[in-house]
Amino acid sequence: MKKYAIIVAGGTGKRMGESLPKQFLKLGGTPILIHTLQAFEAADPEIELILTLPQEEIQFWDELNIWHQNYLEHKVVAGGETRFHSVKNALEHVGEGLVAVHDGVRPFVSAKIINQSFEQAKVNKAVVTAVFMKDSVRQLDEKGNSKNIDRNSLRMIQTPQTFDVDLLKSAYNADYKSSFTDDASVVEAYGYNITLIDGEYQNIKITTPEDLIIAEALLKAK
Ligand SMILES: Nc1ccn([C@@H]2O[C@H](COP(=O)(O)OP(=O)(O)OP(=O)(O)O)[C@@H](O)[C@H]2O)c(=O)n1
């Protein structure tokens, strides 16, 4: 079965607070996004890679690739206003089979998780990686009062999120809603059940400045 991966990197990284979008910041001297693409290549070189980027950064990315001699084959697609719109644009370049959607800023995804996601998606069609909560959690009401929530009933959701292509394309025909923070929320709104599989704590999303410090440490420990 043909395998695709949409690597979403069409954001601007506001929470990182740098002028350069965070996906291009360096980790061990190499841009984060190159680490992420290499993780998919290492997992299975047959996976067809589709990368979404902000339109205004496409030329910069070409130059970065030449500078870092990164010759991994991939198709570049302009991103959209939100992650939802970026995935929707990328789906136009995906044929039949299975597709993993992965955040470009999660460079520590392992080959094991990528390959397990595709294997499980052959059976369950909508497979999402998740880890248990480590902290206690409380829910706020409208008055600002909080109450404890059983953390065993919660999961922290990661990517890859891997789907049957026809299912994901059908789900993405929906109009955008602000509750669509990931692909699972889009597919669930379409009426399909999500299968959770174990993710990995090291598969962090680099979002705010301290994540870069953690990422450098994770890279050294690899
Ligand atoms: N219009 C967008 C917005 C986000 N993303 C991608 O979705 C992933 C997860 O999003 P997030 O971490 O929120 O990235 P940003 O939107 O760039 O960050 P911020 O919300 O801080 O601006 C990132 O790899 C990001 O580049 C995308 O492809 N297109």
Ligand SMILES: C[C@](O)(CO)[C@H](O)COP(=O)(O)O
């Ligand atoms: C897709 C995601 O990484 C799953 O945890 C997350 O929902 C992205 O959220 P963000 O608000 O765009 O960072």
